[in-house]
Amino acid sequence: MAVFVSAVGFGVVTAAILAISAVGFTLQFSVTNVFNLAFGSVMTLSGFVAYWLNAAGLNVWVAMAAAALSGGLISLAINEVIYTPFIRHGLNLFGMVIVTISVAVIFDHGLQAAVGPTFFSYVAPAGRAFHFADFVLTRQELIIIGIALVLTILVQVGLQYTRVGKAMRGLAVNASLARACGIPTRQVIALAWFVSGVLAGIGGVALFLDTSTFTATTGSEFLIVIIAAAVLGGIGSPRGAVLGALVVGIVTEVGAAYWNPELKDVLAFGVLIAVLLVRPQGLFSRLATERAITR
Amino acid sequence: MSAATQYYIATILVYICVNVIASWGLDLQFGVTGVLNFAFIIFQAAGAYTAAMLSLGPSSASGSFQHYLIGVHLPFPLPLIGAMLVGGALSALIGLITLRRLRSDYQAMVMLVISVVATLVAESVIGLANGSAGLSLIPNPAQALSGFTRQTQTWFFVGLCVICMLIVGAVMYALVYSPYGRVLRGVRENESAVEAMGRNATRARMQVFVIGGAMAALSGALLAQFIGAWAPSGWLYPETFVFFTAVIVGGRGSVSGVAIGAALVAVGIQQAVQYMPIGSDPTLLAALEWIITGLVTLIFLWLRPQGLLPERRRRYRRARPARLARAEVRDPVGT
Numbered sequence: 001m002a003v004f005v006s007a008v009g010f011g012v013v014t015a016a017i018l019a020i021s022a023v024g025f026t027l028q029f030s031v032t033n034v035f036n037l038a039f040g041s042v043m044t045l046s047g048f049v050a051y052w053l054n055a056a057g058l059n060v061w062v063a064m065a066a067a068a069l070s071g072g073l074i075s076l077a078i079n080e081v082i083y084t085p086f087i088r089h090g091l092n093l094f095g096m097v098i099v100t101i102s103v104a105v106i107f108d109h110g111l112q113a114a115v116g117p118t119f120f121s122y123v124a125p126a127g128r129a130f131h132f133a134d135f136v137l138t139r140q141e142l143i144i145i146g147i148a149l150v151l152t153i154l155v156q157v158g159l160q161y162t163r164v165g166k167a168m169r170g171l172a173v174n175a176s177l178a179r180a181c182g183i184p185t186r187q188v189i190a191l192a193w194f195v196s197g198v199l200a201g202i203g204g205v206a207l208f209l210d211t212s213t214f215t216a217t218t219g220s221e222f223l224i225v226i227i228a229a230a231v232l233g234g235i236g237s238p239r240g241a242v243l244g245a246l247v248v249g250i251v252t253e254v255g256a257a258y259w260n261p262e263l264k265d266v267l268a269f270g271v272l273i274a275v276l277l278v279r280p281q282g283l284f285s286r287l288a289t290e291r292a293i294t295r
Numbered sequence: 296m297s298a299a300t301q302y303y304i305a306t307i308l309v310y311i312c313v314n315v316i317a318s319w320g321l322d323l324q325f326g327v328t329g330v331l332n333f334a335f336i337i338f339q340a341a342g343a344y345t346a347a348m349l350s351l352g353p354s355s356a357s358g359s360f361q362h363y364l365i366g367v368h369l370p371f372p373l374p375l376i377g378a379m380l381v382g383g384a385l386s387a388l389i390g391l392i393t394l395r396r397l398r399s400d401y402q403a404m405v406m407l408v409i410s411v412v413a414t415l416v417a418e419s420v421i422g423l424a425n426g427s428a429g430l431s432l433i434p435n436p437a438q439a440l441s442g443f444t445r446q447t448q449t450w451f452f453v454g455l456c457v458i459c460m461l462i463v464g465a466v467m468y469a470l471v472y473s474p475y476g477r478v479l480r481g482v483r484e485n486e487s488a489v490e491a492m493g494r495n496a497t498r499a500r501m502q503v504f505v506i507g508g509a510m511a512a513l514s515g516a517l518l519a520q521f522i523g524a525w526a527p528s529g530w531l532y533p534e535t536f537v538f539f540t541a542v543i544v545g546g547r548g549s550v551s552g553v554a555i556g557a558a559l560v561a562v563g564i565q566q567a568v569q570y571m572p573i574g575s576d577p578t579l580l581a582a583l584e585w586i587i588t589g590l591v592t593l594i595f596l597w598l599r600p601q602g603l604l605p606e607r608r609r610r611y612r613r614a615r616p617a618r619l620a621r622a623e624v625r626d627p628v629g630t
Contacts, residue, residue: 035400082593089597094331097403098543099596101536105589113582224411224532227404235401262419269412273392276405280396 005134007257008250013141015249016148017206021222022229022241023155024199028075030172030236031192033093033293034083037100040223041107042078042197043204044216046071048111050205051120060124061143064205071201072194078103079193093293104220112216119213122205144206151199152242159238168192172236175294189294225252225265228272234282243283247271298446305449307562309521312456313514314561315554316463318541320510325539326547326606327471328503329483331399333406333535334389335511337413340530341385342378342512343519344417344424347433349374350520361425371436375459375516382512383505390504395497410532417527429526433519456517463510467550470506479503480548533585537561540592546602555603564588 025039049070050063058066086099127139137145159165167188170178179185207222208214229248233240248268255267275283296304317339324330344363352368354361369377389409393402418427437452438445470476481489482496489496519525537560545556568584595602 035404086596091596091600093400094329094403095596095600097331098539098592101533101539102589102592102596105533105536105585106593109582109585109589113579113586117578224408228408231401231404231408235404260419263415266412266415269408272408273405276397276401277392280398280401282401 002134003257004254006136007254009135009137010256011250011253012145012246013137013210013249014253015246016145017203017210018226018229018245018249019148019152019242020199020206021203021226022233022245023152023238024196024203025226026230026233026235026241027155027159027168027199027238028192028196029230030238031168031294032189033291034087035093035097035100036083036196037097037223038078038104038107039196039200039226040220041104041111042071042075042200042219043207043222044111044214044219045074045107045204046197046201047204047208047214047219048115048120048216049201051122051208054122054124060122060205060209063122064202067201067205068198069201071199071204072197075197075200076190076194079190087293091293096293108217108220115216117215119215120208121213122209124209140209144209147202147206151202152238155195155199155238164188164191171294185294225268228269231282232272232275234284237282237284240282240284301446302449305453306521307566308453309456309517310562311558312453312460313518313521314538314541314557315460316517317511317514318538318545318553318557318561319463319467319550320507320514321535321538322542322545322548322550322553323467323470323479323503323510324507326542326549326553327476327483328479328500330394330500330504331403331406332504332507333403333532334410334413335507335538336530336532336535337410338382338386338508338511339515339518340413340417340525340527342382342515343525343530344430344515345378345381345512346374346516346519347430347525348424349377350434350436351430351432361428361430362422363424363430364422371439374436374520375513378512378516379509382515383509385512386505386508387501390501394500394504407532410535414527414531424525427527429524429528430519431524433523433525435520435523452521456521459513459517463513464550464554466506471548471550483548536592537588540588540595542602543592543595543600544602546605548606549602549604552602552604552606560588560591564591 021039021043025036028034028036046067050060050067053063053066054060082103083096083099086096091099124140126141129136129138130142159169167178167183168191170181170183171185171188175185204219208218211218225248229244230241231244232247233242233244248271251271252264252268256264259267317335320338321332321335324332324335348363348365349367349369351363351366353366354363389406393405393409397405417424420426424430435448435452437448437455440448440451443451471479478489478494478499481492481494482499486496489499515525538557541557541560542553543556544560545554546552564587565584568580568587571583573579573583
């Protein structure tokens with residue numbers, strides 16, 4: 001029982017990191033319908049921004065805030081400079097998938113060429129350990145869980161009650177109708193990319209804190225797990241992404257405790273495929289068919 | 296010609312044949328029919344492992360330094376045929392899971408996930424194919440021919456690869472430029488129209504998934520026999536991207552174009568990087584290769600989305616105003 005409980009504890013930490021990232025990934029997708037496979041590269045790049053600041057002596061949590069800002073700016077820039085022109089050029093959903101992979105490949109390997117194939121880590125003490133029954137969590141892990149809670153609630157409340165959140169949901173349902181109603185679609189889309197990048201930046205630093213060592217490709221490797229969580233919940237639904245993150249996080253860590261730790265992700269992917277066989281649209285999405293890109 | 300030069304040329308020829316075969320498999324799926332198979336590389340890997348297991352003999356024979364399933368020693372064409380059967384069967388299995396019910400953007404994502412799962416399983420289940428160390432000492436069928444020098448044997452193997460490529464090419468021409476090929480292109484362009492004409496789009500997708508998977512497996516089998524080794528680090532999921540680039544550069548849906556694209560992208564870029572004056576740091580060279588591949592993809596999608604040798608589109612002038620036909624030719628990659 002003690003093994004199970006502590007595995008669930010680790011699972012909640014993984015789920016917190018996953019939730020931050022998966023909400024960012026899925027929020028942007030719901031508004032624009034671009035499958036952004038460069039999301040992991042944005043995580044890595046902002047993680048490295050935090051690394052350089054941290055190495056210069058800045059506290060890692062302050063560095064995380066800087067990473068959030070740079071993540072948002074990088075994400076916005078990628079959309080303005082590369083994605084939007086390609087969408088205007090007439091590429092559809094699948095052409096855009098190839099574009100985003102190309103961007104991911106260029107970024108990851110560009111960074112690799114710059115920093116080399118070595119392992120990096122932050123200067124950040126994990127802090128004292130807290131015991132709750134059989135849960136053992138460090139101060140660092142508790143902060144990450146807290147950040148995840150605050151961010152996912154903020155996104156949910158923002159989408160539900162603010163004007164711009166409602167505009168985003170409107171775009172997600174019907175872009176041309178939203179434009180006809182006077183919603184400034186371009187600005188809303190730009191904001192979605194920025195918010196998605198901010199979450200990628202925070203998620204990236206949280207991931208690198210959790211894995212303790214990272215390379216130029218850590219973000220893109222983790223992206224597959226993020227996609228699994230987002231698709232499990234039903235892509236485009238932030239609520240679904242949180243639920244998917246919880247399922248994937250806890251399943252992987254409990255699996256690692258009882259089974260081969262190297263195969264823990266396989267278990268999560270198995271859950272994903274099993275769920276999709278029963279419910280092809282994912283847990284929370286209502287759409288059984290894909291939609292075109294928002295132009 | 297010195298032995299080293301001969302071996303260099305033979306190696307390049309084998310790599311060209313192998314990559315052309317694999318790119319044709321992906322072209323049939325992605326270029327002609329519009330199936331986004333982001334797990335393409337695992338079918339190449341399945342072929343390579345099968346060919347190895349069917350030709351290495353029992354794992355106890357060489358002192359059990361590597362562990363794998365099956366372990367028999369079959370004569371020449373059987374390992375290649377077995378590889379294609381396994382590649383096709385694996386495609387059928389994965390196709391049944393993904394192609395039948397999922398929306399097409401989920402299909403693409405689930406393929407990515409499956410590619411990663413395959414790597415994780417191959418790396419951590421040692422008894423399957425020797426884990427992350429991979430298999431080595433895979434026999435080359437040409438080296439079983441006695442009475443020839445090693446050099447001649449290498450050229451025999453090049454000949455085998457060329458013959459395989461020609462056969463696969465003939466199959467591609469027969470499939471793509473036929474009424475069946477028209478159904479496949481119809482699935483890519485307008486699925487509902489195809490269904491309205493009484494054709495089953497899902498069945499067509501399944502068929503190209505299996506045929507393309509068998510082609511990928513054949514390419515993997517040949518490559519493993521030539522290098523003599525095969526390990527998970529050689530087929531990580533981004534490798535599939537190289538074949539996508541080859542298809543885009545060559546021209547989606549065009550058989551001869553994709554052959555050129557495969558030679559230029561999968562072999563040409565790597566060779567070009569070797570001759571660049573940037574030193575010989577392997578990490579830097581590999582990174583540069585990937586960056587160039589990514590840039591080439593973006594440049595082609597922007598400037599020439601139809602590829603070097605575009606798919607020829609038949610125009611029915613009398614049935615349709617010229618204005619429409621022209622609009623169709625301009626139609627970029629996305630369709």
